[in-house]
Amino acid sequence: MNADAKRIVRKCRRFAVRLKEHKNVECIDEPTIEIVLCNVGQATGFTKTELQDIILEKLPNVNLSKYIAEKGESHSFAIFGSIEHSKLFFDTYNGKATQNGIIIYMSYVTKVPSDETIYITDLPSELHILHDFISIEEEIQFLKLFDWVDECNLKNRNVKHYGFEFRYGTNDVDLKAPLENKIPEECSILWERLKEKGLIVNIPDQLTVNKYEPGQGIPSHVDKHSPFGNTIISLSLGSTIVMDWRHHSGSYIPIVVPRRSMLIMQGEARYDWQHGIQPRTWDPVIQERTENGARVRVATSDTVERATRVSLTFRETRQGPCECRYETLCDSRTSETDVAAQLEELHVHQVYEKIACHFSKTRHKPWPKVVEFMSQVQPGSVVLDLGAGNGKNILNRSDIIQIAGERSEGLLWECLGHVRDIPTAQCVRLDLLHAGLRALCADVVICVAVVHHFCSQKRRQQAIATIARVLRSGGKALVTVWAKDQTNSNYICRSGHSDQTVTTVGGLNLPVHENRTQFKHNDVLVPWKCRKVANEKLGDDEGTFLRYYHVFEEGELDSLCESEGLAVDRSFYEEGNWCVICTKP
């Protein structure tokens, strides 16, 4: 052994003693696949890339399988695929200078620290994952049956429905509108196989097929309680993924859902836990172990790439309020407010998104009463148009600030096209009930044909409260709503005979208004018909959409404004609308 080699051995011995005493790292002479790098680590800024570069320089065929650098430590660990590789690395680089002039000293070890996350949470009760539920051949058959070429119709994934269409937004199904496509016969083997395994489930009547490309996921959610029964089953095809399960108590557990497995959720798992999939192209490798006598799940730092996954989620539809024992996530324990919010989602927000383009084409002139009101607005004023729609009431004035607040994305794009050329006009996407506007910021508010779309008295009042909140003292507002009395309007041209009703969210029964007739009820669904020319993009809905309206009685809007502390200056009827001009004291 020459002097140089002796020096290296001496150095290594010294490091070994220090590591054993202070860091509990046992260095050995016998080669293993794990090597401790004694004088480089996270604290010295040594990275995996740097190590890989060093290896690549002289040993291009040696594979580094892992590099572990603990926080704050000036030593680190390199793990190789075989002893042959680790030995090559050791013999080539121990005591040799790197490109940066650092001499790395190393030693073999038998133990490396953990870079893993341990989860001790028990699996959700009544969650079963049956591995290899179908064979490889059956998986191919199912993929053939359900895989399809289709443009992406949901933001992050492809989806197809059988039995009943799943309504996003309200997260339920319309039991009165079953689909022609029933659950394919080929799925029957699944129920039979469950039965053989002693799991009796009712035969599902609704199927949602989701296709997830690598990188796509689904946000954490609970399948809405009331529209579906106690059992939800899901068959995974094409790719294994990790599904995250979260309980409202704070418990969290990542669970591997293998391809060709059947996942069955009932009871607590179905009603009290939320599940979701991270939008990633890879998943951590999850191992199950026993530590200190307890079964634990360990998310290792190893990863596996995802492939395209198709999931078949089978549900059994049901009617009436949910009867589960798990209140927290139950929609049947939620209040009237939620029904109103769902009704607005389905019959206001979603409709406006669908008709935005056509709606905008038929509404381009500002309403004369708005122009009259706005002509009184002093230069230098800040004007908020809340529920601005396509921005038709935003005037071409550059001596005032005009901010168009609108909830519908479709209408807002129309609006942007209109206000783009007005340098003092701006668009903001907001909701009148939770408007992100600071108090007392506006001199003037206009709110034209908006408040009649809120489904409860409380919510209409909340909308007016927003107006009152953002107005400065002395500020003025113009609010208009549709009137129940259409006697003196151009709208009426015939008398109505129809008594059609529609059952919608929350089992609510609402009359469908016959266009161009007198209103018979205060809370109605008004059809919007898109003419063929304008609706090239509309598909199967035949171009008719039902919009919810609460049509106002005389004086109703005045009392709403007064109850929120606004002083009514003027109240008038114009073309089938009730209008109020009010001042904030």
Added chain:
Amino acid sequence: MKLITHNMLTSKCLKGVVTGYPLAISATNIKVTEVDFNPDFIVRIIPKIDWEVFWKAADSIGHSDGLPQTVESKLHDNNDFLKKVHRVLLEVEIDEGHLTCPESGRQFPITKGIPNMLLTEAENKFAMLLKSANDLYHEVFAPMPRQI
């Protein structure tokens, strides 16, 4: 989104947020478009602005140069000053980026110049629930390095 709009936005609408104002700006694309200068209009608009918030916002996107931290009425006759306000208020626009709630860290995206202040249904309903899930997400997944 011009800074006049930023001056009026808040995330107080989020559950548990007390003031939510001012929102922090992260801009990935800032546009500057020339707009006709109207000194009378600027003089009228200045008292409507929360000046401190306006100045800090301008500073955070690198446009506070020459803009005084406090505003005095004698400046109203100063044409250079008014021009500077005009520029930062009406000509500078955040085209892409996001706004961040100073209390919760919730981000509101700005797309094609439009800030999206909509809350999700879940934020209205299960605000607390989501918070804990989010915390977990960050604890569990954020520090995990992507292995090669």
